[in-house]
Amino acid sequence: MRRAIALAARGLGGTSPNPVVGCVILDPSGEVAGVGFHAYAGGPHAEVVALREAGGRARGGTAYVTLEPCNHTGRTGPCSAALLEAGVARVVVAVSDPNPKAAGGAAVLRRHGVVVDEGVLAAEAEEVNAAWLTYVRAGRPYVTWKFAATVDGRSAAEDGTSQWITSPEARADVHRLRAESDAVVAGIGTVLADDPRLTVRLTAGVPAPPRAAPVLRVVVDSGARTPAAARVLDGEAPTLVAVAEDAAVPAHLSPHAVRLPRVPGGIDLHALLAELHDRQVVSVLIEGGPALAGAFLREGLVDRVVGYLAPALLGAGAAALGPAGVSTITEIHRLEFAEVTPVGPDLKLVLRPKSPVFPNPVSSKSSGPQSPKES
Structure with a gap:
């Protein structure tokens, strides 16, 4: 077995x-x-x-x-x-x-x-098979939050620079994570600050999975501020821009935009995952930034954390994680280590919640998800 x-x-x-x-x-x-x-x-x-x-x-x-x-x-x-x-x-x-x-x-x-x-x-x-089992049981995609940081938890310096905290080996491993995911998600803050491509770029000799479609790029952008020149709109891979239902959507975003309910602080993340589930997205990789990661964690929507820690210190600058709904130590988000391995000079940590919960599980009497096994 x-x-x-x-x-x-x-x-x-x-x-x-x-x-x-x-x-x-x-x-x-x-x-x-x-x-x-x-x-x-x-x-x-x-x-x-x-x-x-x-x-x-x-x-x-x-x-x-x-x-x-x-x-x-x-x-x-x-x-x-x-x-x-x-x-x-x-x-x-x-x-x-x-x-x-x-x-x-x-x-x-x-x-x-x-x-x-x-x-x-x-x-x-x-x-x-954790991703597919979550997709079936919870009726939503499996969510991985990935971050890269110094050992003191900083993902960017005080002047905003962040490239590169981790090594080429760690970045190559991140692209392997992307290749295993159906969608890569970033917040509008990351798009405006870093202009990422959010595409899969595997190193030479590493075969790409034979997926039916490229990895979907998702931007969480409640105010529809993604610029027309943003690299996530370059056509290299499909892109979905999640905007608030009351946002004024410019013409260049119309082909990519999906309107979702607004909640305090931005987009309703449960509605976003429901939309992705309807699009047969089984697994999601949260790439940036700290505010978006904090929002997913607050909502109990993180199934796995993958962190790449560089042997370096900043002492100041942006934290890897934004507000996550914790005001006292008794509310701390407890995780357990599943894997600790070196990747080049860095350390890769894989963690999961100590008590995974599948909200709204699919009943055995229901029709189940739209895509049964091997459909």
Whole structure:
């Protein structure tokens, strides 16, 4: 199952709005006969890829799969039927499919005499598929806040300069994060100050995920102030500008603008995530700036924090995080470390809330999201 989970991770960034899935087929003697992962939406499922490699050796064997085999016909057929046709005798599942449109594969397999074991390494499998599971269960995209800072938490000097606090190696890793996301989000303050492109620029030799569309660029701009010459409007990738419903939108922003409810301090972020969910955005990367990050954190909409800390001190200047709704230590946002690794001379920290909450979970009786597994 750990091998299947590692295979699933190879699909990150390419499968939206579908999950990442990995599969390992053992022949009756326990030898690996076939492996596979879901590489892109509309492509063959992990089970199908592994079964093709296994051929006749799958008959009487065991399939290890990170997500319950689908019982749904979309652009491809149901994996439950493929496993039955191949004559697999046992299926080991890490995570049950929470999408009612695609779930039911385990029950179908059992009805046909296949032994099905569920829950093996479920936590590890949920980790690799956290974005899609949030998309289904919470009805919103999975949100990662990324920041780069000195070890004293500064993201810019007093004069506003910030390029570059972290190393080329850290910046290359950020572009890998972008490539694994469906949308990159920045606030209007960052756009006006830094004029970022917000595109994916991977280093030489690093293959881009085979995604159906480029990563969406999103600007949170309640007052519709994004300049016509801003690089986020250069046409290199699609751009969405979230403006307040009462904003006067200039002609150059009209093709990109989406009107959302205004709340004190700016745009209703819940409405923004709902809009992105409707556009089949599974994962979002918050890139800038500190005020926007603070607003997402205040609303309880941050699922993961990725920080790049440079071995440097500023002692003054802009903080990496703006007001996050904390006025006393008892209101502190507690996180737990998931990963601490060196990246060049810098340190990469991956953290998650200690008690993740999925607001408005999709009921098993509901129709679920618009895009079921492998739709």
